[in-house]
Amino acid sequence: MSAAAAGRGRRFFVETWGCQMNELDSQRLSGQLMQHGYLPTRSPEEADLILLNSCSVREKAEQKVYSRLGEYRLLKRANPALRIGLCGCVAQQVGEDALARVRELDFVLGPARVGELAGLLPRLDAGERMVVTGFPEARSYDFDSVAREGAYKGMVTVIEGCNKHCTFCIVPTTRGPERCRPLAEVVAEVRHLLDFGFQEIELLGQTVNHWREPGGGADFADLLDAVAPLPGLRRLRFVTSFPRDFTPRMVDRFRRHANLSDYLHLPVQSGSDRILRRMGRGYTVAEYVELASRVREARSTLALSTDLIVGFPGESEEDFEATLRLVESLRFAAIFAFRYSVRPGTAAPRLGDEVPTGVAEARLQRLMAVQDRIQEAQHRDLVGRELEVLVTGWGRRPGQWSGRTSCNRTVHFDAGLAAATSGDGSVRPGRFLMVRITASHPHSLLGEPVHLHPDSEVAVAVVRSLVDLTAASSRQETRA
């Protein structure tokens, strides 16, 4: 039954896979739909429009997309008025083929065309099927109509696409060549988010630090200088940086701007120069290590994270051990490590010398074990420290909040204690709290909000005794 026939407003459901760029694209899609009277729903079964915003960075993305579309096509059989759209990187990659293969699919929308969704709605209503992909020079980007999810972090794209062509990566094909947004537009969007009450801003780009003012001389260090001093901006993050483009002026910004977060994601990909050459990364391990030490010198509290690919074509045991040594010596705060997978249209498969899946998988497990040990030790060292945490949402356990430190670590803490500690009981996503770290795990920390307000002493004492009582009774239950 159509929404009109059912006498309710039209609903949309967006499923998002992939990186922050995709998350933001989904927010842009949602915002346009809401401006046209659609309401979001958490259930695809009650949607009138389903959008699958896909990611193709890893292998099997395409199969995964088709299998999910297979589930959605059943919904369309029950409700012919339902419209289904495939968006994101897989959409750009498969284009027409998807429409031919899935009869129930109504449209395919590439990542560079996200701003055009609203214009497609009347054509969709008329039953037209369409493919909207490619990289037009003029693109609509209406930041006023982004449906920002959550209340704690405002994401702002500063550069789209990538010109690097690393031999393993599909991004230049799916997101197109680099395209920078003008500085004035970025600043206007950040101001707009600050006016809305966001205190943490994240600047986004596949190679965010390669931003240049279109037709001008300003670079990413200048962009940081323009954004960081904006009133109300408490934390500024940016992701993802490309090592070769990280200039001394950018390093210096960690000294100059106290509100730049204590966190830098700097993908190295391998600890072997031979493999870095095969990947076409354009830097050596020694250059990366030097850059890491310069950034750490500029900001001693900085947490450095990285991406690593294991089992890249031609990776020998020796190359892999060089990666392990790099991880041991640089002691990253986090690594995002993946087994190499072939991406269509990339150069790496032509290099030959494939690493057997079993070998690559075993290496990945060894790497993760080393990193877990490092993280565990780093987290143990944080116990007893007081860290500023931005509340991001409910924790994994009932009665807990979760938040992120400036160094991007996850901290869980008791919601009752947090409310009592805050003085006015108004703990919510987007609020900053001081939290004392009380226990550590390899991937998260446990904490206790630090007493902030003199009037809250009694409330804190009451809640603390309740928390202690609950813990004692659950220990007794466990023993029984």
Ligand code: SF4
């Ligand atoms: S710089 Fe990053 S996005 Fe660009 S091709 Fe290399 S890995 Fe892909």
